[in-house]
Amino acid sequence: MPLALPFTHPPHALLVEPIVAHALEEDLGRAGDITSDLIIPASKKARAKLVARKAGTIAGLICTEAALRLVDPDLKFTVKLPDGSRVKADAVVAMVEGSARSILTAERVSLNFTGHLSGVATATRALVDAVKGTKARIVDTRKTTPGLRVLEKYAVRCGGGFNHRFGLDDAILIKDNHIAAAGSITKAVKAARAGTAHMVKIEVEVDTLKQLEEALEIGVDTILPDNMPPETLRKAVAMAKGRAVLEASGNITLASVRSVAETGVDYISSGAITHSAPNLDVALDF
Secondary structure (H helix, E strand, O other), X not given: OOOOOOOOOOOOHHHHHHHHHHHHHHHHOOOOOHHHHHHOOOOOEEEEEEEEOOOEEOOOHHHHHHHHHHHOOOOEEEEOOOOOOEEOOOEEEEEEEEEHHHHHHHHHHHHHHHHHHHHHHHHHHHHHHHOOOOOOEEEOOOOOOOOOXXXXXXXXXHOOOEOOOOOOOOOEXXXXXHXXXXXXXXXXXXXXXXXOOOOOOEEEEEOOHHHHXXXXXXXXXXXXXXXXXXXXXXXXXXXXXXOOXXXXXXXXXXXXXXXXXXXXXXXXXXXXHHHOOOOOOEEEEO
């Protein structure tokens, strides 16, 4: 049976354009691009290429396209290697033709989005590659840049990962502080179950095998063993016996992710792929 792939379709333009427009407003300020407007004749045309200076996985060209179009609808943007592509160093990712002023005005915002999101996709791809051959799927978290969640989670999909919750309203995730406030896992799950519909899944975070046993007894959809070493995770997998999906989490690194995946868990969540991914060096060359 072939391995299922993440849903990589980009977010709708209605979600992307306001984010890009806000970035352009921030950059243009009240007077616009005074440097380009004073130096470059309005009639000057240019052709530029978007180049990945380092190898990685591309994401964010949807933002580059939006930035160019919002600055100047007459600019021609041609994608050579679409979002989700693995690229080598110095690969030409896209081309843009038209007003030199317009290209320069949109340049920084375009590169900010593409560099950052390609960094997220590249970090995700590294973890996905590291667990290849196991059943574990790499998923993200809500540890995203405020205002950029929809784009960063898209970049995770471009890197071969899967999305966890987009927000607090997607599913019920009972974490350690919820359990402490409620009094126990059982009390928390019963309260959640009493007030929610059948389509909403319930996940419980556990720190110990004793908590895992309690979560299995009350019955939940997913259990999140947090910061458990591989030897403990193997015991957790044996205890669960398929009664709940297991999602390992906590300090997942490229060095450790393979050993976590080999324990037999279903999912491995990483906040680092969004909150700590280094930019991929992408440049615009005339």
